[in-house]
């Protein structure tokens with residue numbers, strides 16, 4: 276995917292469009308998303324990865340588990 280020069284957020288496969296903090300408890304989760312995604316894509320179980328990343332609370336675990344990268348689809352149809 277290509278990055279857009281005019282849009283302030285870099286778009287592409289390495290984006291962290293996941294919310295920076297957990298909605299419920301405020302713990303920072305965005306910095307763990309890339310490692311989570313890469314390890315799950317490599318075949319590890321999500322539960323194992325979340326445990327090793329230190330995400331114990333289920334409010335934080337759902338932030339990564341339930342995240343779907345749809346920003347490319349949304350941007351395609353948006354008007355700025």
Ligand SMILES: [Zn+2]
Nearest residue numbers: 297300334335
């Ligand atoms: Zn949380």
